[in-house]
Amino acid sequence: MQRRRLLQVGTLTAALLGSAGAGLALLRPGVRDGRFTAEARLVFAAVAAAVLDGMLPRDTAPRAAALRAHLDRMDTTFAGLPPALQAEVGELATLLATAPTRLALTGLGAAWHEAPVADVQTMLQRLRLSSLALRQQVYHALRDLTNAAWFADPGAWPGIGYPGPLKVGTP
Amino acid sequence: MIDPIEQGLARGWKVRGGPHGELPETLTCDVAIVGTGAGAGITAELLTAAGLDVVLVEEGPLRSSRDFRQSEAEAYPALYQESASRKTADKAIGILQGRCVGGSTTVNWTSSFRTPSATLAFWRERFALPEMSDDALAPWFQQVEQRLNIDPWLVAPNANNQLLRLGAARLGIPAAAIQRNVKGCWNLGSCGMGCPTNAKQSMLVTTLPVALDRGARLLVQARVEQLVIEGSAVRGLTVLPVQLNGAPASTRSTRISARHVVVAGGAINTPALLLRSKAPDPHGLLGRRTFLHPVVVSAATFDERIEGWSGAPQTLYTDHFLEVAPIDGAIGYKLEAPPLYPLIVASTLPGFGAQQSALLADFAKTHALLALLRDGFHAQSPGGSVKLRSDGSPLLDYPLNAFVLDGARRAFLSMAEIQFAAGAKQVLPVHEMAAPYRSWAEARAAIGQLPIQPLLTRVLSAHVMGGCAMAGSEDLGVVRPDGRHWQLDNLSIHDGSLFPTSIGANPQLSVYGLAAKLATLLARQLSGRDVRLAA
Numbered sequence: 001m002q003r004r005r006l007l008q009v010g011t012l013t014a015a016l017l018g019s020a021g022a023g024l025a026l027l028r029p030g031v032r033d034g035r036f037t038a039e040a041r042l043v044f045a046a047v048a049a050a051v052l053d054g055m056l057p058r059d060t061a062p063r064a065a066a067l068r069a070h071l072d073r074m075d076t077t078f079a080g081l082p083p084a085l086q087a088e089v090g091e092l093a094t095l096l097a098t099a100p101t102r103l104a105l106t107g108l109g110a111a112w113h114e115a116p117v118a119d120v121q122t123m124l125q126r127l128r129l130s131s132l133a134l135r136q137q138v139y140h141a142l143r144d145l146t147n148a149a150w151f152a153d154p155g156a157w158p159g160i161g162y163p164g165p166l167k168v169g170t171p
Numbered sequence: 172m173i174d175p176i177e178q179g180l181a182r183g184w185k186v187r188g189g190p191h192g193e194l195p196e197t198l199t200c201d202v203a204i205v206g207t208g209a210g211a212g213i214t215a216e217l218l219t220a221a222g223l224d225v226v227l228v229e230e231g232p233l234r235s236s237r238d239f240r241q242s243e244a245e246a247y248p249a250l251y252q253e254s255a256s257r258k259t260a261d262k263a264i265g266i267l268q269g270r271c272v273g274g275s276t277t278v279n280w281t282s283s284f285r286t287p288s289a290t291l292a293f294w295r296e297r298f299a300l301p302e303m304s305d306d307a308l309a310p311w312f313q314q315v316e317q318r319l320n321i322d323p324w325l326v327a328p329n330a331n332n333q334l335l336r337l338g339a340a341r342l343g344i345p346a347a348a349i350q351r352n353v354k355g356c357w358n359l360g361s362c363g364m365g366c367p368t369n370a371k372q373s374m375l376v377t378t379l380p381v382a383l384d385r386g387a388r389l390l391v392q393a394r395v396e397q398l399v400i401e402g403s404a405v406r407g408l409t410v411l412p413v414q415l416n417g418a419p420a421s422t423r424s425t426r427i428s429a430r431h432v433v434v435a436g437g438a439i440n441t442p443a444l445l446l447r448s449k450a451p452d453p454h455g456l457l458g459r460r461t462f463l464h465p466v467v468v469s470a471a472t473f474d475e476r477i478e479g480w481s482g483a484p485q486t487l488y489t490d491h492f493l494e495v496a497p498i499d500g501a502i503g504y505k506l507e508a509p510p511l512y513p514l515i516v517a518s519t520l521p522g523f524g525a526q527q528s529a530l531l532a533d534f535a536k537t538h539a540l541l542a543l544l545r546d547g548f549h550a551q552s553p554g555g556s557v558k559l560r561s562d563g564s565p566l567l568d569y570p571l572n573a574f575v576l577d578g579a580r581r582a583f584l585s586m587a588e589i590q591f592a593a594g595a596k597q598v599l600p601v602h603e604m605a606a607p608y609r610s611w612a613e614a615r616a617a618i619g620q621l622p623i624q625p626l627l628t629r630v631l632s633a634h635v636m637g638g639c640a641m642a643g644s645e646d647l648g649v650v651r652p653d654g655r656h657w658q659l660d661n662l663s664i665h666d667g668s669l670f671p672t673s674i675g676a677n678p679q680l681s682v683y684g685l686a687a688k689l690a691t692l693l694a695r696q697l698s699g700r701d702v703r704l705a706a
Contacts, residue, residue: 050523050524051523051524051527052523052524052527053523053524053525055528077254080247080254080416081253081254081256081416082253082254082418083416083417083418083562083564084560084564084566085253085254121523121524129603129604129627133626136626136627137262137626140262140626144256144518146523147514147517147518147527148518150517151243151513151518152243152244152514153244157513159531160513160517160531161532161534162480162513162535165240165241165242165359166481168357168367168368
């Protein structure tokens with residue numbers, strides 16, 4: 001049964017809170033008013049640094065600006081999702097923004113903004129090859145949300161040699 | 172660039188919903204059509220030709236060439252189901268399906284095949300459908316091929332497709348040209364984001380404008396919540412206005428009363444609507460046997476630039492691997508060469524960090540093949556089941572079992588061998604544990620050892636079929652051979668959910684041809700008039 005346990009709103013939170021020995025009051029909401037919260041932005045910034053390692057600018061100021069724009073695009077991506085998917089992604093953001101459930105779900109000990117990129121990458125690789133479908137689903141959700149927001153931006157295209165669409169003028 | 176939708180709206184097309192004005196409280200018509208895709212568009216043109224008063228209801232927005240800027244970031248949320256993030260219940264298969272006026276025909280890659288003979292033979296034999304023969308269907312295919320300009324594509328294939336032909340030829344495997352529904356195509360390659368030049372003969376620019384010019388009414392950004400069923404009849408529809416992401420825009424619903432209802436919302440959505448409406452289902456078949464042509468992908472790197480984003484997608488194919496075993500034997504697959512856009516490629520290729528950077532650094536030199544697995548012809552390929560989430564939205568549960576995944580492994584092998592034969596420097600089967608392999612021998616050994624399991628193997632689908640199967644007897648299907656529901660007299664289904672199995676080829680022409688046959692008959696029954704599609 002566990003192999004095909006599904007990422008379903010509510011059941012996942014209950015299970016993880018149970019295994020983390022924590023209660024609902026601890027949860028830090030991942031989404032508020034249709035946008036990712038400051039806590040969730042820390043999660044997705046750390047995930048972006050790991051997934052987009054080698055693509056993000058290296059210098060501090062341009063890197064911070066690129067991450068800010070990336071996180072804003074993630075809000076746009078989120079807003080385009082239907083309510084059922086928003087609920088799933090919102091729950092995932094909440095679980096990852098809350099320390100005990102982050103630890104239970106991912107095994108990542110350090111807070112997101114303090115975790116070295118290599119540690120986040122190790123964690124992602126563990127989820128990716130986990131024997132639990134649930135953890136594999138979390139890996140794909142994090143990676144796909146990150147890539148969708150990053151490669152939506154024409155600014156990311158020169159880095160992969162894509163010139164952008166051909167001009168369509170008047171025939 | 173002339174925008175035929177802008178012109179039609181200026182001529183006074185009756186469009187409501189979203190930016191086109193509030194939905195009315197009630198509507199009465201002869202026929203209400205749910206959806207505006209392949210089946211709905213053909214049906215709308217034929218029913219309006221018979222003088223019938225038609226209302227079409229579409230959940231997505233009305234977008235047109237002026238909006239189609241070849242941008243994935245704009246196209247996916249606007250034009251695709253669930254913002255192009257639709258997935259099966261266990262998240263192991265990503266599903267690309269249109270959700271806009273024109274449905275998937277607005278965003279598909281133009282590949283046009285008649286329903287294969289072997290598929291029709293299987294339907295005749297297993298689903299009591301003697302009328303599904305090549306000869307009986309040929310006139311219907313001819314009619315829609317003429318209507319939609321479905322013809323051989325005479326322009327040279329792009330490099331991504333040419334490599335399929337080259338590699339296959341070196342192995343003695345024939346590859347053939349794919350017919351396309353285009354007129355004056357600019358060979359841009361951006362079909363998947365909506366055709367910016369109106370060359371693609373989608374429903375958006377062909378049948379729907381004709382129906383609207385004849386006075387059909389179109390509701391957009393409007394979701395049919397329920398069929399109103401009384402006894403063995405459908406009295407009408409309940410419709411809710413929705414936002415672009417599908418969330419309700421208001422609680423004020425519209426009631427449509429109709430003599431006859433045609434549901435053509437596409438597989439997954441059509442059975443879901445019937446499930447929400449508690450349509451009779453005495454044999455437990457509704458939503459079952461939903462097929463996907465599960466797709467696996469093999470990415471190869473070449474020394475030269477391929478630029479897979481440029482030029483018409485999917486212009487060559489090979490059916491060699493559909494023909495090596497009987498149709499009801501080990502699962503076979505069709506090979507094609509898809510378009511490569513940055514967002515979809517970055518989301519499909521595996522890995523993150525250094526692995527992802529290295530793969531995408533070679534994006535311009537990447538060639539990709541895909542294998543469409545022909546599901547639904549074997550007892551161990553029962554497809555998936557459509558269920559409803561607590562908010563009433565559909566969710567397809569499609570377990571990828573060992574039978575189907577065995578086909579995925581063989582497909583990875585076939586694609587790698589063809590790619591190396593074409594001169595690939597390295598080949599990467601899209602799988603979380605695969606690495607780029609440098610030779611056919613290395614790839615063959617490695618693919619043989621890969622655990623081909625869900626969520627490790629990247630599986631996609633762009634063809635959703637079945638769930639309301641047509642059959643010649645009540646215990647085998649949801650719908651009669653004339654497209655009418657077995658238990659509900661004035662309800663017809665005219666979309667890909669009719670197919671009792673997958674098609675074994677890109678399905679748009681199968682939907683068009685079948686819808687033309689069913690809608691012509693329906694037009695005669697409702698109006699007494701004989702009609703055909705515009706020439």
